[in-house]
Amino acid sequence: MNIVEWSALDATARAAMLERAPEAQSVELRDGVARLIAQVRADGDSTLRALTRRYDGCELGALAVSAGEFDAADALVAPELKRAIGEARERIERFHRATAPADVALDTAPGVRCERVLRPLRRVGLYVPSGSAPLPSTVLMLAVPAAIAGCHDVVMCTPANAQGDCDPLVLHAARACGVKRVFKLGGAQAIAAMAYGTESVPRCDKLFGPGNAWVTEAKRQVALDPQGAAIDLPAGPSEVLVIADASADPGFVAADLLSQAEHGPDSQAILLSPSSALIMAVEAAIEAQLADLPRADLARRALAHSRLIHVPDLATAVRVSNDYAPEHLILNVENARSWLAQVDNAGSIFLGPWSPEAVGDYCSGTNHVLPTYGHARAWSGVSVASFVKLVTVQELSADGLRAIGPCAATLARAEGLDAHERAVTRRLRRLAENAV
Amino acid sequence: MNIVEWSALDATARAAMLERAPEAQSVELRDGVARLIAQVRADGDSTLRALTRRYDGCELGALAVSAGEFDAADALVAPELKRAIGEARERIERFHRATAPADVALDTAPGVRCERVLRPLRRVGLYVPSGSAPLPSTVLMLAVPAAIAGCHDVVMCTPANAQGDCDPLVLHAARACGVKRVFKLGGAQAIAAMAYGTESVPRCDKLFGPGNAWVTEAKRQVALDPQGAAIDLPAGPSEVLVIADASADPGFVAADLLSQAEHGPDSQAILLSPSSALIMAVEAAIEAQLADLPRADLARRALAHSRLIHVPDLATAVRVSNDYAPEHLILNVENARSWLAQVDNAGSIFLGPWSPEAVGDYCSGTNHVLPTYGHARAWSGVSVASFVKLVTVQELSADGLRAIGPCAATLARAEGLDAHERAVTRRLRRLAENAV
Numbered sequence: 001m002n003i004v005e006w007s008a009l010d011a012t013a014r015a016a017m018l019e020r021a022p023e024a025q026s027v028e029l030r031d032g033v034a035r036l037i038a039q040v041r042a043d044g045d046s047t048l049r050a051l052t053r054r055y056d057g058c059e060l061g062a063l064a065v066s067a068g069e070f071d072a073a074d075a076l077v078a079p080e081l082k083r084a085i086g087e088a089r090e091r092i093e094r095f096h097r098a099t100a101p102a103d104v105a106l107d108t109a110p111g112v113r114c115e116r117v118l119r120p121l122r123r124v125g126l127y128v129p130s131g132s133a134p135l136p137s138t139v140l141m142l143a144v145p146a147a148i149a150g151c152h153d154v155v156m157c158t159p160a161n162a163q164g165d166c167d168p169l170v171l172h173a174a175r176a177c178g179v180k181r182v183f184k185l186g187g188a189q190a191i192a193a194m195a196y197g198t199e200s201v202p203r204c205d206k207l208f209g210p211g212n213a214w215v216t217e218a219k220r221q222v223a224l225d226p227q228g229a230a231i232d233l234p235a236g237p238s239e240v241l242v243i244a245d246a247s248a249d250p251g252f253v254a255a256d257l258l259s260q261a262e263h264g265p266d267s268q269a270i271l272l273s274p275s276s277a278l279i280m281a282v283e284a285a286i287e288a289q290l291a292d293l294p295r296a297d298l299a300r301r302a303l304a305h306s307r308l309i310h311v312p313d314l315a316t317a318v319r320v321s322n323d324y325a326p327e328h329l330i331l332n333v334e335n336a337r338s339w340l341a342q343v344d345n346a347g348s349i350f351l352g353p354w355s356p357e358a359v360g361d362y363c364s365g366t367n368h369v370l371p372t373y374g375h376a377r378a379w380s381g382v383s384v385a386s387f388v389k390l391v392t393v394q395e396l397s398a399d400g401l402r403a404i405g406p407c408a409a410t411l412a413r414a415e416g417l418d419a420h421e422r423a424v425t426r427r428l429r430r431l432a433e434n435a436v
Numbered sequence: 437m438n439i440v441e442w443s444a445l446d447a448t449a450r451a452a453m454l455e456r457a458p459e460a461q462s463v464e465l466r467d468g469v470a471r472l473i474a475q476v477r478a479d480g481d482s483t484l485r486a487l488t489r490r491y492d493g494c495e496l497g498a499l500a501v502s503a504g505e506f507d508a509a510d511a512l513v514a515p516e517l518k519r520a521i522g523e524a525r526e527r528i529e530r531f532h533r534a535t536a537p538a539d540v541a542l543d544t545a546p547g548v549r550c551e552r553v554l555r556p557l558r559r560v561g562l563y564v565p566s567g568s569a570p571l572p573s574t575v576l577m578l579a580v581p582a583a584i585a586g587c588h589d590v591v592m593c594t595p596a597n598a599q600g601d602c603d604p605l606v607l608h609a610a611r612a613c614g615v616k617r618v619f620k621l622g623g624a625q626a627i628a629a630m631a632y633g634t635e636s637v638p639r640c641d642k643l644f645g646p647g648n649a650w651v652t653e654a655k656r657q658v659a660l661d662p663q664g665a666a667i668d669l670p671a672g673p674s675e676v677l678v679i680a681d682a683s684a685d686p687g688f689v690a691a692d693l694l695s696q697a698e699h700g701p702d703s704q705a706i707l708l709s710p711s712s713a714l715i716m717a718v719e720a721a722i723e724a725q726l727a728d729l730p731r732a733d734l735a736r737r738a739l740a741h742s743r744l745i746h747v748p749d750l751a752t753a754v755r756v757s758n759d760y761a762p763e764h765l766i767l768n769v770e771n772a773r774s775w776l777a778q779v780d781n782a783g784s785i786f787l788g789p790w791s792p793e794a795v796g797d798y799c800s801g802t803n804h805v806l807p808t809y810g811h812a813r814a815w816s817g818v819s820v821a822s823f824v825k826l827v828t829v830q831e832l833s834a835d836g837l838r839a840i841g842p843c844a845a846t847l848a849r850a851e852g853l854d855a856h857e858r859a860v861t862r863r864l865r866r867l868a869e870n871a872v
Contacts (some may be wrong), residue, residue: 019537023662027667031772041654041813063585070810073757080846081846081847081850083441084843084846084847084850085847086714087485087840087843088847089550091544091545091840093542094542095542095544095550096640098542098552099540099552099826101537101821104534104535106530106531106534108527108530108531108800108801112795112800112801114531114800114801114802116534116802116819117776119779119780121811121813121814122780131848133851133852133853134850135851136847136850136851137851153504155612156835169850171716194770203644204662205813205814206814219726220660224656224660225810226459226672226811229814230811230814230815234662237661248706249866251862252862252863255855255859255862257859258855258858258859259853259855259856259858260858261855261857262855263851263853289855289858293459293854293855293858294707294852294853294854295852295853295855299855309468316498322679334830337831340553340829342462343555343827344556344558344825345555345558345825346827347827347828348827348829348830349827349828349829350799350829350830350831351829351830351831352831352832353863354486354832354833354834354836354837354863355830355831355832355837356844356859356860356863357856357859358844358845358848358856358857358859358860359548359830359832359837359840359841359844359851359860360828360830361844361848361856362833362843362844362847362848363829363840363843363847364544364546364548364550364845365548365550365830366550366552366715366828366829366830367828373662374662375662375666376825376827377557377558377641377666378557378641378642378665378666378825379666379825380824380825380826380827381828383481383552383826385537385821385826388816389781389812389816390535390816390817390819390821391779391782391783391784391802391812391816392783392785392796392802392803392817393776393784393785393786393787393802394784394785394786394787394791394795394796394801394802395772395773395786395787395788396788396790396791396795396800396802397790398790400790401790401791401792401795402847404523404527404795404799404800405795407520407523407798407799408792408794408795408797408798409794410516410517410520410801411517411520411521411572411799412794412797412798413573414517414520414569414570414572414605415569415570415571415573416569416730416731417569417695417698417699417731418670418698418729418730418731419691419694419695419698419725419729419731419735419793419810420695420698420793420797421794422691422694422695422725422729423691423692423694423695423792423793423794424686424792424794424795426687426688426691427688427789427790427792430685
């Protein structure tokens with residue numbers, strides 16, 4: 001790992017230190033995805049079958065998971081895992097219900113009723129990848145807020161294995177969250193199918209979920225097309241930034257950095273600390289913990305571009321973190337809460353020694369679909385709000401129009417929009433004529 | 437105008453009837469904007485000056501509006517207009533405060549504190565175009581929610597005239613909303629400047645506001661670049677859909693359709709009615725009102741691709757409207773409110789005979805920056821939420837981790853993420869060792 005002395009760096013070197021790995025974006029990727037989307041739009045299911053044969057090595061019968069397959073999957077899941085899924089789901093529900101937006105109504109003037117009403121998205125598409133391992137937690141993080149939002153039509157795509165079977169735990173989690181329509185599709189073709197619809201897969205209004213470079217590029221392309229679909233978030237590799245002081249346990253800090261690094265070679269893990277002793281101890285602990293970590297190879301590749309940074313004090317650490325805008329921020333310092341008010345850019349924050357990132361990934365209740373790659377500067381993680389439209393309403397009585405119509409007419413005239421003005425004054429004249 | 441009998445159309449013809457005009461997007465536009473952005477990134481202010489000379493015909497001194505210029509602008513605005521701006525601002529504030537998100541904190545389990553905290557965006561960029569007329573209302577719709585969100589650093593760009601002066605009413609509205617940094621810049625170059633920063637214009641985290649095809653394309657391009665800036669909404673031409681029954685005043689309906697049509701030739705105005713008599717009367721009223729409308733030429737061009745559609749009943753009208761997903765929906769029918777629950781896709785809704793769209797455009801309190809072009813299927817209009825990040829927080833006590841740690845560890849193991857599991861179990865072991 002690279003140990004860095006922040007004070008010794010000039011502005012350019014500091015900026016370089018906070019840079020993400022360049023995006024996995026190339027002309028080949030862009031054109032390849034565009035071709036694939038065009039194929040799915042042109043030939044629908046038959047293209048989906050052909051691509052699934054080619055990329056997943058699997059000959060699909062029906063594209064949709066059948067009730068029998070759901071049952072079979074349920075029978076394969078250990079009771080301990082079912083309990084864990086149920087327990088996580090309950091806390092995720094509790095947090096997402098508490099943070100859901102609500103209808104609002106008020107009179108902004110006598111006779112001028114203004115409202116903000118919620119409308120669930122009509123049909124949403126959830127993408128659950130299956131890389132090195134199944135991701136039932138992603139099912140929970142997407143399907144629970146969709147259900148709370150009131151989305152009745154929830155579609156999910158997740159790739160099948162060579163035998164044409166989806167992961168049992170993913171299917172169990174889907175059913176536990178009320179998702180009944182799951183298609184055995186992965187990759188950019190799944191995104192294309194949900195954005196445009198095929199014979200089997202219905203067209204969705206918004207697509208959610210993580211994925212590899214192909215999936216990310218496909219989401220980007222369908223989001224740009226008004227005939228396509230909206231998406232949850234711009235995506236990038238996962239990342240953690242840990243701020244720790246001399247009070248922190250080096251073994252805990254090392255474990256937190258490693259649990260980010262094991263996601264993949266493009267993951268980024270950064271430690272900021274005012275304690276050189278802690279930094280040295282963390283470095284040693286990382287080496288020790290890597291010794292028997294199953295995914296040590298992946299983690300080592302991620303660590304190659306990760307950094308341990310010595311900063312003069314915690315205030316500097318928080319400022320640097322705000323500039324970096326990490327997806328996950330762990331504040332493993334004394335009186336961690338006292339620093340919270342100064343954090344402005346982060347996806348999700350973990351306070352104190354007993355809050356490892358893994359609890360947020362699985363079961364504290366918060367969502368784990370978060371803005372990466374610096375997008376936390378302007379984006380928020382997935383929540384119930386991601387699954388609803390906030391529609392505004394106004395209803396004026398005749399008195400209401402009498403009260404605010406003249407203001408609207410004055411401003412319309414100033415903007416040179418006479419027809420706007422007349423839509424108001426015509427009504428005001430009618431009211432004046434009919435007044436006794 | 438085109439009068440259409442909905443029942444006589446097959447599915448293809450119905451879909452065609454609800455189609456928007458094709459996007460003003462071309463390879464030339466895309467490449468031209470990309471070149472312009474690259475120029476601004478390379479040469480900063482000097483490029484901005486050169487482009488402003490070429491496109492706005494104006495030789496800029498300082499790019500920023502000075503305090504003296506703000507004062508001079510204020511002196512030029514009529515008291516009646518100042519009152520109208522102040523009155524509109526107050527109601528917009530009232531509505532946006534009432535619909536602003538708030539912090540939330542709860543324990544999802546004993547010892548597991550979870551929160552959702554708001555953080556204003558650090559720096560936002562507001563774009564206020566100046567086409568055929570100034571748009572002070574757009575200043576209000578962007579600057580008021582930014583202020584409520586707590587954004588301290590608000591930047592605005594609006595083009596100057598050939599003399600190098602910005603519109604006095606726009607400057608007055610900006611100052612009334614607390615915006616102090618206004619740059620005399622328009623077009624795609626203004627978007628590039630705010631997204632990447634120049635010597636004079638600071639880099640912004642998110643850009644807001646309407647604009648022409650160049651501005652829209654520039655916003656799209658900077659939003660795609662992780663080094664660029666987020667944007668408020670995908671944009672398209674403005675549109676209204678009116679649902680009216682036999683109880684509606686044809687003159688009101690005609691005025692509402694015209695106040696949309698006058699925006700420009702690509703505006704779309706659609707009427708759905710179960711009453712043939714009303715449709716005929718509206719058509720006649722449109723012709724009569726066009727006679728002395730200053731922007732009649734623009735309106736006629738928009739009306740050429742607008743439609744008056746006869747539907748069998750109001751339930752059909754609402755279904756068709758939901759499929760169209762209009763930016764503005766006017767429900768000018770008896771008991772308009774009784775239909776509200778069935779509307780799911782719309783940007784903003786106007787109920788009853790006394791709620792012309794112009795009140796929402798200016799001063800009912802709701803926002804007029806709304807999803808167009810069918811984006812109301814998945815997007816909401818601008819609100820305070822557009823100017824904040826919703827950051828999640830979790831703080832576990834030792835007891836909290838004892839309670840939910842095993843669940844996280846079980847799920848991490850199932851996903852093959854051993855380092856995640858160990859970040860939890862290492863802490864649980866420590867707690868077990870230290871327990872008495």
